Amino acid sequence: MSDSYDSKDLxxxxxxxxxxxxxxxxxxxxxxxxPEDKHEAKNLCFTCDVRDECLRYALENNIIWGIWGGKDKDxxxxxxxxxxxxxxxxxxxxxxxPRCSARTSRLHTKIKDLPNGGRWxxxxxxxxxxxxxxxxxxxxxxxxxxxxxxxxxxxxxxxRDREKLIAKGKALRATASPGSQK
Ligand code: SF4
Ligand SMILES: [Zn+2]
Numbered sequence: 001m002s003d004s005y006d007s008k009d010l011x012x013x014x015x016x017x018x019x020x021x022x023x024x025x026x027x028x029x030x031x032x033x034x035p036e037d038k039h040e041a042k043n044l045c046f047t048c049d050v051r052d053e054c055l056r057y058a059l060e061n062n063i064i065w066g067i068w069g070g071k072d073k074d075x076x077x078x079x080x081x082x083x084x085x086x087x088x089x090x091x092x093x094x095x096x097x098p099r100c101s102a103r104t105s106r107l108h109t110k111i112k113d114l115p116n117g118g119r120w121x122x123x124x125x126x127x128x129x130x131x132x133x134x135x136x137x138x139x140x141x142x143x144x145x146x147x148x149x150x151x152x153x154x155x156x157x158x159x160r161d162r163e164k165l166i167a168k169g170k171a172l173r174a175t176a177s178p179g180s181q182k
Pocket of ligand 1: 046
């Protein structure tokens with residue numbers, strides 16, 4: 001993947017399978033609540049050449065309705081760490097990779113150059129180290145950073161507790177040794 005990122009490139013839309021006349025019946029199914037329709041729509045996405053671009057577009061535009069890139073609204077919300085009302089959830093709802101379902105520990109944030117971003121010169125991206133998928137989202141990035149910060153804090157606390165136990169053990173041994181009782 002390159003070190004710069006073009007958020008304005010929408011040329012992938014021309015290859016969208018659901019936009020081809022042969023699949024015109026699928027447009028409605030993309031937004032249906034019927035489980036069978038959803039299943040059919042998702043199956044079409046899995047044969048679409050621009051699935052990654054479509055999924056990335058939905059994530060980058062906070063779209064949490066319909067099926068995009070083979071993912072439904074609940075899966076999109078999860079990746080974006082958004083509640084059903086579209087509100088940001090930073091903690092306790094860490095996203096999985098929306099493409100390969102890798103765990104949050106495999107997701108990391110990074111900064112990329114944004115040549116066509118107008119007043120923004122860089123983009124904060126989330127990258128999956130399992131499948132290489134990456135997307136630009138403030139809410140996903142916040143949730144992923146919060147997850148790693150919480151993990152680092154837990155690790156540091158465990159280390160402090162361990163050091164305290166070792167120090168306590170040493171003090172007890174020193175008290176119990178014959179020389180210390182004189
Ligand atoms: S991935 Fe699915 S929703 Fe997206 S363009 Fe392809 S067929 Fe349409
Ligand atoms: Zn992934």
